[in-house]
Every structure is written in structure tokens, then in C-alpha cells.
Amino acid sequence: MSTSSTQTVTIPAAVRTQTGTAARSGRFFVWIFLAPTLIGLGLFNLVPIVGSFVLAFFRWDIISAPEFVGIDNFVDLATNPTVSVSFLNTIGFVVVAVLLQLAVALGLAILVQSKMPTWLRSFFRSALFFPLILSAASVSLIMAYLFNQEFGLVNQTLNLIGIADVGWLTTGLGAKVVVLLVYVWQNFGFTFLLFIGGLAAIPGEVYEASSLDGATGWVQFRLITLPLISPTMLVASVMAIINALQIFDQPWVLTRGGPGDETRTAVMVIYESAFRQLDFGGASAIGIVLTLLIMLVTAIQFRLSRRFVFYG
DSSP states (O other): OOOOOOOOOOOOHHHHHHHHHHHHHHHHHHHHHHHHHHHHHIIIIIHHHHHHHHHTTEEOOSSSOOEEOTTHHHHHHHHOHHHHHHHHHHHHHHHHHHHHHHHHHHHHHHHHHSSOOHHHHHHHHHHHHGGGGSOHHHHHHHHHHHTOTTTOHHHHHHHHTTOOOOOTTTSHHHHHHHHHHHHHHHHHHHHHHHHHHHHHTSOHHHHHHHHHTTOOTHHHIIIIIHHHTHHHHHHHHHHHHHHHHTOOHHHHHHTTTOSTTTTOOHHHHHHHHHHTSOOHHHHHHHHHHHHHHHHHHHHHHHHHHHHHOOOO
């Protein structure tokens, strides 16, 4: 017959004190290393956000003292035609740009992931991502020369095949097309890499099994590829919409919002209100409305994801 005994191990008080001191010292150094990041986030993110929210209820032109006006800045937005047009332009742009960006990125990702040498696949990944690391302002400036009606390379090429000069940046439709193309060309690279990762995570055995059942091409794409990359699609669409709602560089450099207000966006109106009209209260109010719009659209996307995103 075996017997067992329970022994209680008592940790000496000196050891407990030393352990507690080491833990407190460790936490202290953790906060020391986190302090620069936390201070930076506070100074350059939290403080401006709170300041913009407070400023939206004041009328301030930097020169004179701030004047509290309550919700007048928000009321003025409803009657300001430029603000209304800019938000409509922004929403219309987001719908077309995001759909085009997702379609182009997904199509190219599928092509790159198809059977090809590894070195060639790596080359295309780098080449297609390259536009994203370029400055939006410099790219837009180059594109402005390329699409210039009088001496642009695009019109000169069209002239060679008998097509007359097109007013790319001087007509409403032409300016919208150029802004759209430049934006999508420069920003689809990140979405492309997201889809590359999503496609690479799909087991090859799934496609092999479906091929044995007679599923090929479009059927595999619709029933296998799309459901399995739906989480990636959600992330890509959320980030694409948030970025597109804040578009500024391309229309500002290419068209300055023209012709008329055809390409004027919400962020451009924020900039013009603050730094041209010195209406910082009105600019803050527009910024808050845009922020709420971004939050609303993102919340709707995550709500709909419960029905359309497959996490299996």
C-alpha cells in the first residue's frame, strides 16, 4: 500500500520581495520604452482630434479671438452648395474607384499566382507594388503633363491614329476619368498584395478535389476562390474605402477641383476653408462630418460581413 503526502513550499520573504521588485522594475522599463510612442500619439493624434472637435463649435480665423457659435458651423454646411457637391463627388468617386481597384487587384493577383516561374512572380509582385511607394504629388504632376491637351503624350499618341485632341483636364468627364485612373493606378498595389496573401493561403488540394468533380475556371472562382478570400476582401474593401474618402493629392495637383467643382472633394474643401478662407471652425465641422461618414460606412461593412464573409 502506497501513501502520499502533500508538502507546502514556503517562499522566503526575501525572495518574494526580490521578485516583486523585479516585476515593478520591468513594468517601469516597459513604460519608459512605450513613452515616446504614447507621447507622439497623444501630441499628433489625440490632441488634434480633440482640438478639431472643440474648434467646430467656434468661429476662428487665427487673427481674432475664437467666437463660440454653437452648431452654426454645421448648419452652414447644409446650405453650402460647394460642400454638398464635394461630398457627392467624393461618394461617387469612392464607389467607382474602390470597385475598380478591387477588380484590378484581384484579377492581377490571380494572374500572378497562376503557373509561372518563381522569379517572374517575384518581379511582378515588386513591379505592381512600386507605384504605391511613389509620392502622390509627383505622380500627379507627371500625369498632368502626360494628359495635357496641347502637348501631352497621350493626345499626341491619339493623334497618330487619327483621333483629335481630348480635353482630359479641361472637361468634367475627362478630369474625372484622369483622377480616377491615376488614383487607382497608384493605390491598387497594396490591395494586390493583400489578395496575393489571401490566394496563397488557399490549399491547392481544394482546387484539385473540385477538378475531379468537374469544376473548372469560373465555377472554381465563384464557389472556392471568392468564399475563401472573403476575409481578405473585407479588409481590402474597408481600407480602400477609408483611403478613397480622404482623396486629396490627385485632384488637387491635376485639376485644383475643376473644371468648376467637377473634381472637388471633401478634403479639398476642408483645406480651402481652413487655409484659404481662414474658416477653421467650418473646416473642422466638415472634418467631423467626413469622419462620421467614414465610421458609418465602416460599421455597415462589418455588419454586412456577417452574411458575406466566410471564416471557415
